[in-house]
Amino acid sequence: NAGVTQTPKFQVLKTGQSMTLQCAQDMNHNSMYWYRQDPGMGLRLIYYSASEGTTDKGEVPNGYNVSRLNKREFSLRLESAAPSQTSVYFCASSELGRNEYEQYFGPGTRLTVT
């Protein structure tokens, strides 16, 4: 049981390049999330998907697109990377536990845009 996996672990892009961050979970969770974490700012929600086939914007969606490919996979795409998108990106999934939605995180992708 791998939980939430993310690829790649590290990436360096030049300004204007594009890339897709991949996320998969094997816990059969309905909800999946993409966050970015910058020093001193905690985790900020980029997009989330409450169920297969649906996606919604979070706090900081500009410059990103997402695809909920199936129940397991949720990808994040940067069409034209900018230095302001240098960050650590975390994918998470959640499901209703005994009483509440419990959220579990992947190991993160460290992205640098030069």
Add this chain to the structure above:
Amino acid sequence: QKEVEQNSGPLSVPEGAIASLNCTYSDRGSQSFFWYRQYSGKSPELIMFIYSNGDKEDGRFTAQLNKASQYVSLLIRDSQPSDSATYLCAVSYGQNFVFGPGTRLSVLP
């Protein structure tokens, strides 16, 4: 705008002491409250959640919630150097989560 606030720290406590971490939130519609621990360079891991007013204990950890004051705290008893990490407070609204900036805790041997 839903906001979650925490003191950034660092909060330093001696080994064996009680560490007290605090969090306030702005939206009274908040439903549940979570504490995550994050070691440097690692992903957040869930420690506890609480959704009813009062205290909830799990081993050395106690979460306290006061919805009237919009305040949630985490107490760590018998603090160990291995507890040194950043502690993130998160608030849920259904399936959506808002995180605070985190408090860095340092437990001194």
